[in-house]
Amino acid sequence: MSTPHLSASIMCASLVSLEREIHELEEAGLDSIHVDVMDAHFVPNLTFGTNVVEAIRSITSLPLHVHLMVADPGFFAAPMAEAGCNVYIFHLEAERYPFRLLDRVRELGMSPGVALNPATPVELAQGLDVEHLLVMTVEPGFAGQRWLAGSERRVARARRLMPASTVIGVDGNVSKTNAVRAMRAGASLLVCGTSSLFGTGLDYRSAICELRASLAASTQGTPTKRQKSG
Ligand code: DX5
Ligand code: ZN
Numbered sequence: 196m197s198t199p200h201l202s203a204s205i206m207c208a209s210l211v212s213l214e215r216e217i218h219e220l221e222e223a224g225l226d227s228i229h230v231d232v233m234d235a236h237f238v239p240n241l242t243f244g245t246n247v248v249e250a251i252r253s254i255t256s257l258p259l260h261v262h263l264m265v266a267d268p269g270f271f272a273a274p275m276a277e278a279g280c281n282v283y284i285f286h287l288e289a290e291r292y293p294f295r296l297l298d299r300v301r302e303l304g305m306s307p308g309v310a311l312n313p314a315t316p317v318e319l320a321q322g323l324d325v326e327h328l329l330v331m332t333v334e335p336g337f338a339g340q341r342w343l344a345g346s347e348r349r350v351a352r353a354r355r356l357m358p359a360s361t362v363i364g365v366d367g368n369v370s371k372t373n374a375v376r377a378m379r380a381g382a383s384l385l386v387c388g389t390s391s392l393f394g395t396g397l398d399y400r401s402a403i404c405e406l407r408a409s410l411a412a413s414t415q416g417t418p419t420k421r422q423k424s425g
Contacts, residue, residue, distance in 0.1 A: 199374070199410060200362065200384040201403065202229040202260055205251065206242055207338050207393035217255050223399035227258040227282070229366075229386050234265040237289050238336035245271070245278040252279030260284060260327075262310060262366065262386075264335045269296050276303035284308035284329050287319055297324060310335070310366070313343045317353045325361055327384070328353055332377070333367030338388045342368040347380040354381025371406055375413040 203225045208216040217228065230248055235241040248261060260282040261275055268285030269292075275283055283305040290296050293309065300307040308327030309320055313334060320328055330350050333340035346365070353363050364384030365377040374385050385391070387406070395402045 197383060198407075199378060199382070200226045200364075201406070202227040202364070202384060202386050203392060203399075204229045204231060204338065204366075204386050204388035206231045207388045213251070214254050217251065217257075219399050221255060221257060223403045225257065225387070225399075225403065227260050228255065230259060230261045230280075232261055232263050232265060232271070233336060236266040237286065238264045240264075240336045245274045248275060248278040248280055258282060260308075262329065263289075264310075265289065269299070272296065272299055272303055272305075276300075276305050280305055282306045282308055282327055284310050284327055286310045286312065286335070287323075288312055288315055293323060308362075308364075311349075311353075313346070313349070317349050317356060320353065321356045325357075327362045327364060328357055329364045329366050329384075329386075330382070331367055332365050332369070332373070335367075339394075340368055342370070342373045342376075346373075347376045350377055350380035350382050371409045374406060374410060378410055379413070 203220045205228050231242055233240045233242040258281040261280040263271060263285045266289055268290050283300045287293055287309045297307045306326045309325050310329035310331060311317060312331050330353055332342050332346040362384050363382045365382045366386040368390050369385045369387060370390040391406050392402050
């Protein structure tokens with residue numbers, strides 16, 4: 196289990212102080228900013244557009260991972276590239292021609308990724324040439340939900356099905372405990388929302404230190420009896 200990529204879910208930050216929040220996240224050692232774009236059609240919530248991505252781009256050099264929870268993901272590809280998106284993650288359930296959109300995303304200079312709702316068989320992503328596969332561990336649309344049972348199995352299946360070059364990420368209720376579950380199952384990217392970062396009551400640096408420490412302890416510690424006996 197290697198060091199995970201930690202991506203901060205910016206919808207969970209204090210939006211009235213976005214610039215300060217982003218700088219604190221940078222200083223805390225986050226690896227990227229995760230921008231949840233919701234259109235009130237694919238999910239029953241409405242969040243950010245390209246203007247917000249552009250504003251974030253102007254104040255940070257961290258990679259911007261844009262998670263498109265929209266009914267027509269192709270529509271936003273060019274404007275998001277223009278706004279400074281680095282990783283363009285769209286929902287497979289929303290796109291009829293994923294191979295074509297993945298090519299377009301690459302042509303636009305972004306890294307392509309797909310996200311899968313909890314009820315979508317992970318097998319549907321098999322054969323897609325993606326750099327990121329985001330396994331939803333809650334129904335998309337809102338922060339503060341509960342980790343769905345069976346998520347670890349989905350992550351493990353995704354890890355087995357996809358080539359080693361595909362980063363498997365998890366999004367939704369990635370608390371310290373669930374982060375360990377996800378990493379053990381084969382995830383290497385964690386979307387940090389309220390559960391591990393913004394709602395802990397700790398400053399971001401301390402929250403990230405705690406998260407990394409519990410991940411390290413869970414893998415480097417003495418094997419438990421159960422692990423020893425296999
Ligand atoms: C869910 C969002 C997540 C969410 C994570 O639709 O994509 O990024 O904000 O935050 P918590 O930890 O509250 O689930
Ligand atoms: Zn997300």
